[in-house]
Each structure stands twice: as structure tokens, then as C-alpha cells.
Amino acid sequence: MPAVPAAQQRPADGGIRRRRAGRPSSAVLDKAGITAAALELVSRKGYDGLTMAALAKELDVAPSALYNHVTSKQDVLLLVEDHLMSLVDVSGFGTGTWEEAVRRWAWSYRDVFAEHTPLIPVIAVLPVTDAPQTLAMYETVSKGFLDAGFPPEQIIPAIVALESFIFGSAYDVTAPADIFDSGTMAESTPHFTAAVRDAAAGAGRGRPADTAFSLGLDALVSGLGVLRRANPME
Amino acid sequence: MPAVPAAQQRPADGGIRRRRAGRPSSAVLDKAGITAAALELVSRKGYDGLTMAALAKELDVAPSALYNHVTSKQDVLLLVEDHLMSLVDVSGFGTGTWEEAVRRWAWSYRDVFAEHTPLIPVIAVLPVTDAPQTLAMYETVSKGFLDAGFPPEQIIPAIVALESFIFGSAYDVTAPADIFDSGTMAESTPHFTAAVRDAAAGAGRGRPADTAFSLGLDALVSGLGVLRRANPME
DNA sequence: ACCACTAAATGAATGCCATTCATTTATAAG
DNA sequence: CTTATAAATGAATGGCATTCATTTAGTGGT
Structure with a gap:
């Protein structure tokens, strides 16, 4: 029984020495640690890093x-992805109106993955x-749609349509x-070139x-909203 | 002046012999050929191949x-991408109604890139x-939106919103x-699990x-359609 | 007609990357 | 106590995009 546990051994050298081979006394790695390190690395060096x-x-x-601890790099990405899902704001479901909840969810969902497009x-x-966090998000959102009066068989298609828009x-x-x-081809594309100019000015x-997202989200929310209470009950 | 041009030389061996070093008499490669070969390869082996x-x-x-002929693999992907844009059906713009044209465009756009998601x-x-083909597509679509009575400064945001939905x-x-x-977590996600069941049955x-795409496209088309003629003119 | 330049091919590196395997050590189970 | 299993190291392995030196063939200028 050594006075100093093996896990702490970092002798008088500069901490350069590597751990010796073999199973360490206490485990160094676990999925949570790998996930955290991956996120840290991504935020510092990007997905190329x-x-x-x-x-x-x-x-x-x-x-x-x-x-x-993981079977592949894909597995690491999966861990990161599931963690990010827990950052998506679903707090609107259950408190405010359906429209407000969907808008808050959609903006936050987009913002989270805009920083992590390689995961899409x-x-x-x-x-x-x-993917437990992902599942939890879907559960909350599904319940929100059900409570808002959506016909049950339309809930998943509606969520998928919104998600597709969000990822894009x-x-x-x-x-x-x-x-x-x-560029140089501006003359041969007059309408498009003008539209780009007008959009920038407008x-x-x-x-x-954000302009495009707001526009599309408004359209989707109002377009999907009309599905509510299409069923006789409630 | 040799009777047989060097480009045709494939002597009595099985055609296994490689070309000898140095610039060949007539160029073997060009961008069009590279694009075609890349598409052939992708259709046969997928993007991993x-x-x-x-x-x-x-x-x-x-x-x-x-x-x-290309500066990087990214450059090859760019060639392929631009070629695919020429396959997107914009024929509705100019002939039918705006709604019909947008629908045909969107379905065809989605179908083309569903086979090529790594390009997204x-x-x-x-x-x-x-990307000349891409530019040509935008020109046609922009003109279609303008002719349909969209306010000029909203055309690009509307197209971008639709494209985002299409890519997703x-x-x-x-x-x-x-x-x-x-899976095993079905009990803890009752609403979501039920929604998935109902969607499958419905x-x-x-x-x-296709169900989700149809639903979302309907919502976007009707939601964006109300922007038309929002300007006093015409 | 000659000469220099440039374009377009080969083939041999280079360096990075994910992944696998043999080996070592520690802990847990029977 | 013995055997199995878990968790680490370190040394391959094979694939990948890309670069470089070299070779050959057209091209433009004098």
C-alpha cells in the first residue's frame, strides 16, 4: 500500500513523462470526459482539429x-451531438403558446447547430x-404539439419538416x-444580381x-399551425 | 510524321502498359472529363469511393x-455540384403559376441532392x-419570383428559406x-413513441x-405566397 | 530554324489520419 | 488463488490528399 496513489504520480520532472503501460489504478477515461474534451477541442480548433x-x-x-470506450470517431461525434441536444431550449413547451414555444425551440436549435454544422x-x-438527450428533446416537443391540438399522425412529419428547415x-x-x-457574370444574370442588391439594401x-430564417419560420409556423384542432376532439 | 498518332498507341500487349512520362500529344484530361468521371464513380461506388x-x-x-486541372478535391466536388444544378427542373418558371413552378423546382432540387448529400x-x-449552372438556376428562379409579384428585397430571403428546407x-x-x-427507452418517452407509431400508421x-417534405413545402409555399403583391405597384 | 517557356503527363515521396494488434498491468469474479 | 476482464501503452497498417522532381510536347518570339 503506497502512500501516494499511482494516479497522482507526476515525479520531479516537468510532467513530460508518459504513463507507464498497463491498466492504471483508477480509470483515466470515460464517455463523459471524452465528450467534454471533444467539445473543448472543437471550440478551440474547430472540427478540422x-x-x-x-x-x-x-x-x-x-x-x-x-x-x-468508443468504437470509432463516428461514435465520438455521436456523443457530442447528443450533448448538444441538451442545450436546445424546449422550455417554451408547457409554459407559453405553441407558436412561441416552437419559435424559441427553432431559433435555439438553429443557433446550437450553426456552430456545429459538421455534425448535421x-x-x-x-x-x-x-441518444438519450435527443430522445428527451423529441419527447418534450412531441408532447407540446399534442397538447397544442395537432392530429397525432401529423406530429412527426411536422417536426421533421421544421428540423429540415432548421438544419439547412x-x-x-x-x-x-x-x-x-x-462576379464577372453579373451581366448575364440581371434579375438575380438585382435581387441580391435589393436584399442587401432592404x-x-x-x-x-437571420432574415431568411425569420421569413421561413414565420411561413412554417403559420402554415403548420392550421393543422391544429383539425380533429373533432378537444 | 508517324502513320499512327501517339494517342492511339496500345500495342500488342493487353492494354496494361502505362503511358510513358511527359506531356502527351493530345491532352488526356479536362474539366468536363473529370466531372463526368467523378459522377460515374459516385454513381457506382458512392462518395466514399x-x-x-x-x-x-x-x-x-x-x-x-x-x-x-483542379487545385484540390474540393475543386472536383465543386465541378460536380455545379453540374448537378443543371439537372434541377426550373421549367415551371415562365409557363405555369408561381406555386406550381416552385413546387416542381423544390421537388426536383431535393431529389437531385438526396442522391448527393455529401455535397450539401x-x-x-x-x-x-x-459556378455558372448554379448562377443560371438562380437567375431563372429570381425572375420567376419577380414576375410573380414578390417585393424585390424579399426574393433572396425567400429563396434562401426554401433552399434551407430543401437541403435539410x-x-x-x-x-x-x-x-x-x-428502443429500450420507449417507456420514458410515451408521447414521442406514440407519435412515431401514429405517423407510421397514418x-x-x-x-x-415525402410526407414531411410535402407538408413543409405546402406550409412554405402558402406562407411565402402572401408576400406577393405586398407592394402597391402592378 | 532555333530557343525559351509553358502545359501536361509520370512516379516517387510526405505527412496526416483512423484503426488494429500485441503487450502490460490492475482489478473483479468465482 | 486463479482466471477472466478492463484499460492503458506503443508499434504497426493502410488509405488518403497533396507536393515535387522529372520528362516530354507543343507554342511564341526572334
Whole structure:
């Protein structure tokens, strides 16, 4: 029984020395720690900087050690994705009106994933089964739609339609400001060029992406809202 | 002056021999050929199979030769993306009503990119400047919106909102059928689980993605449609 | 007709990346 | 106490985009 537990051993050198091989006395890694380190890494270096090697270094561990806790890099992305879902604001459901709740949810959902667009392809194919936070969000939103009088069989399609708009809009946030600059070909695209100019002049306040998101969200909310109480009950 | 041009030389061996080093008599590669080969490769092996090495092999060329014509793989994706834009059906604009034209455009746009979702992140950041087909599509659609009575400064935001929905919906098409299977956690998410069941029962005909897309598109078309003629003129 | 320049190919690196495997050590179970 | 399992290391492995030196063929200028 040594006086100093092995986990704390960092002798008189500068902390440069690596851990010796073999199972450590207390586990260094777990999923929560990996998730946190991945998020930290992403916020510091972006998704290009999120490599298994960099993640291992962040956790002061050999890259291969990660594979005792996750089966692949995709698995890490899944952990991050599920964590982010817990940041989406669903607090409107149950307190305010359906419209207000959906708007708050949609804006927050878009804002969260605008910072994490590389995860969007992951989500799209992700089975919800092993993503508890994601499941929790869907549960709250589903209940909100049901309570608002949506016909049960339309709830999922309505949520999916909103989500599709949200994911697409998240990409839009990251677009460069001059994305619609038609350059040398401006003469051959007069209507488009004029429309771009007018849009820039019209919506001076706020990001262009916000203008489009607001416009589309209004349309979706009012368009989907008419489905409510289409059933005789309540 | 040789009787047989060098470009045709494929001697008595099985055609296995490689081209000898140095500039060939007539150019082997150009952007159109690279684009076509990339599309062929993608349709045969998917986007995972689209590597610079595989593309080179498809064109019977050394990988490094590609870099005389494109600056990066991103550049290849850009060529493919612009080509796909020419496949989007804008024929409704100018012939039918605005609503019909938008619907046809949106469905076709979604269908094209549902087969090419890995390009969506590319499009989102792509400056339109060096994408002539893309620019042509925007020109036609912009004119269609203008002729339909949209206020000029709202045309681009409306198109962007629709596009965001379209891109998100394209991902949705590729989602596995059981994506919403809540598995062992079904008990803790009763409303969501019921909604998924009811949705499956309700919309038996057609893919689930089509139901959601149809619903969202209806909402957007009617919601955006009210913007028309909001200006006093015409 | 010659010469320099540029365009377009080859083939051999380079460096990064995710992943696997053999090995080592510690803990837990029977 | 013995055996199995969990969790770490470190050394491959194979694939990938990209770069570079080299070779050859057209092109433009004098």
C-alpha cells in the first residue's frame, strides 16, 4: 500500500513523462470526459482539429486508449451531438403558446447547430435509440404539439419538416457574406444580381441568414399551425 | 510524321502498359472529363469511393495529373455540384403559376441532392461566382419570383428559406427507416413513441420523408405566397 | 530554324489520419 | 488463488490528399 496513489504520480520532472503501460489504478477515461474534451477541442480548433490523436493528447492518453470506450470517431461525434441536444431550449413547451414555444425551440436549435454544422450529416442518419438527450428533446416537443391540438399522425412529419428547415438554415449561418456575388457574370444574370442588391439594401439590420430564417419560420409556423384542432376532439 | 498518332498507341500487349512520362500529344484530361468521371464513380461506388486515386484510375491517369486541372478535391466536388444544378427542373418558371413552378423546382432540387448529400456542406459555403449552372438556376428562379409579384428585397430571403428546407429535407431522404425507433427507452418517452407509431400508421403510402417534405413545402409555399403583391405597384 | 517557356503527363515521396494488434498491468469474479 | 476482464501503452497498417522532381510536347518570339 503506497502512500501516494499511482494516479497522482507526476515525479520531479516537468510532467513530460508518459504513463507507464498497463491498466492504471483508477480509470483515466470515460464517455463523459471524452465528450467534454471533444467539445473543448472543437471550440478551440474547430472540427478540422478534432482528430483522434488530438483528442487523445487533450486527455493525456495514447490514441488507442480511446478505443476502449468508443468504437470509432463516428461514435465520438455521436456523443457530442447528443450533448448538444441538451442545450436546445424546449422550455417554451408547457409554459407559453405553441407558436412561441416552437419559435424559441427553432431559433435555439438553429443557433446550437450553426456552430456545429459538421455534425448535421451525422444527425441525419443517427438512430435516436442510443441518444438519450435527443430522445428527451423529441419527447418534450412531441408532447407540446399534442397538447397544442395537432392530429397525432401529423406530429412527426411536422417536426421533421421544421428540423429540415432548421438544419439547412444552420448551414446558411456559416455562409460567407459574399456568397451571392455573381462576379464577372453579373451581366448575364440581371434579375438575380438585382435581387441580391435589393436584399442587401432592404434588410440592413441583422445577418442575412437571420432574415431568411425569420421569413421561413414565420411561413412554417403559420402554415403548420392550421393543422391544429383539425380533429373533432378537444 | 508517324502513320499512327501517339494517342492511339496500345500495342500488342493487353492494354496494361502505362503511358510513358511527359506531356502527351493530345491532352488526356479536362474539366468536363473529370466531372463526368467523378459522377460515374459516385454513381457506382458512392462518395466514399470518390478519392483522387480512384478518380485518376477511372481516367487512366496518375493521381498527380489531376492537379494540373483542379487545385484540390474540393475543386472536383465543386465541378460536380455545379453540374448537378443543371439537372434541377426550373421549367415551371415562365409557363405555369408561381406555386406550381416552385413546387416542381423544390421537388426536383431535393431529389437531385438526396442522391448527393455529401455535397450539401460544399454548396453552403460555395461562392456562386465560379459556378455558372448554379448562377443560371438562380437567375431563372429570381425572375420567376419577380414576375410573380414578390417585393424585390424579399426574393433572396425567400429563396434562401426554401433552399434551407430543401437541403435539410434531402438529408431526410437518406435517413434509415428505423431512425425514430426509441428502443429500450420507449417507456420514458410515451408521447414521442406514440407519435412515431401514429405517423407510421397514418401515412402508409409513400416514404416518410415525402410526407414531411410535402407538408413543409405546402406550409412554405402558402406562407411565402402572401408576400406577393405586398407592394402597391402592378 | 532555333530557343525559351509553358502545359501536361509520370512516379516517387510526405505527412496526416483512423484503426488494429500485441503487450502490460490492475482489478473483479468465482 | 486463479482466471477472466478492463484499460492503458506503443508499434504497426493502410488509405488518403497533396507536393515535387522529372520528362516530354507543343507554342511564341526572334
